[in-house]
Amino acid sequence: MHKVEAVSVTVNGQAGYDIRVHDWEASVQDYIDTLNRFILDNRCYRSRRPELGACLGCDLCCRERIPVTVIDAFNLPDGSPEQAIVKSLHVYVEGQVVDITMRLDESGGCIYLDRTKGICKIYGQRPLVCQTFICCPATPKAKLLREEIVNTGEDELVRRWFKTGREQGHPIIHEALSPHPDKADYPKTAFAGVQSYKKVILKDICSAGLRRKFEKERGN
Numbered sequence: 700m701h702k703v704e705a706v707s708v709t710v711n712g713q714a715g716y717d718i719r720v721h722d723w724e725a726s727v728q729d730y731i732d733t734l735n736r737f738i739l740d741n742r743c744y745r746s747r748r749p750e751l752g753a754c755l756g757c758d759l760c761c762r763e764r765i766p767v768t769v770i771d772a773f774n775l776p777d778g779s780p781e782q783a784i785v786k787s788l789h790v791y792v793e794g795q796v797v798d799i800t801m802r803l804d805e806s807g808g809c810i811y812l813d814r815t816k817g818i819c820k821i822y823g824q825r826p827l828v829c830q831t832f833i834c835c836p837a838t839p840k841a842k843l844l845r846e847e848i849v850n851t852g853e854d855e856l857v858r859r860w861f862k863t864g865r866e867q868g869h870p871i872i873h874e875a876l877s878p879h880p881d882k883a884d885y886p887k888t889a890f891a892g893v894q895s896y897k898k899v900i901l902k903d904i905c906s907a908g909l910r911r912k913f914e915k916e917r918g919n
């Protein structure tokens with residue numbers, strides 16, 4: 700049995716998914732592999748393009764906010780998170796909040812979207828969010844797990860943005876609204892110093908509250 704499992708469930712009358720974590724020593728890569736397998740199996744309803752029944756031929760989710768983790772930033776073709784911020788990413792600061800996402804082009808699509816073919820030009824290097832999103836219904840705890848992984852990984856990228864930006868003397872900001880970011884809001888996480896999702900362990904990044912939700916459903 701895999702340490703993390705995606706199972707088909709009906710949510711609001713549609714074929715959706717739930718996640719079971721059998722072992723919290725599972726890595727984020729285990730979680731990504733599980734969702735990739737589930738998505739490729741085509742077992743769930745595509746709420747945004749139900750007529751297609753699969754993702755091929757659709758690029759809608761490449762045209763929205765795609766948050767990026769520090770590991771995604773290492774994986775992008777730019778060579779380093781710092782170069783990725785210069786070439787592929789978008790830093791938006793509103794008040795104290797820093798949000799680092801994939802850069803969109805003038806048409807509102809990700810810069811790595813092949814608009815003619817409707818496919819990803821960096822498929823093997825695409826961010827975690829791209830690998831784990833499916834527009835089908837999911838249980839609240841499946842959504843929360845994904846959210847905690849993405850947010851923790853993005854926070855680590857922000858922490859790095861503070862550190863290297865200060866060293867370079869000019870943290871890059873592409874867009875801002877009353878910016879006053881505070882690095883104290885971004886403490887070190889289990890993503891620090893790691894460049895592979897195989898090295899980030901779920902138990903080290905998931906909150907106690909979330910883990911309790913999973914355990915409660917298992918009846919432990």
Ligand code: SF4
Binds near residue numbers: 745754758832834
């Ligand atoms: S998951 Fe994305 S690509 Fe697939 S059908 Fe939904 S919106 Fe389209």
Ligand code: SF4
Binds near residue numbers: 809825
């Ligand atoms: S990286 Fe690829 S999959 Fe992700 S939003 Fe961009 S084009 Fe889409």
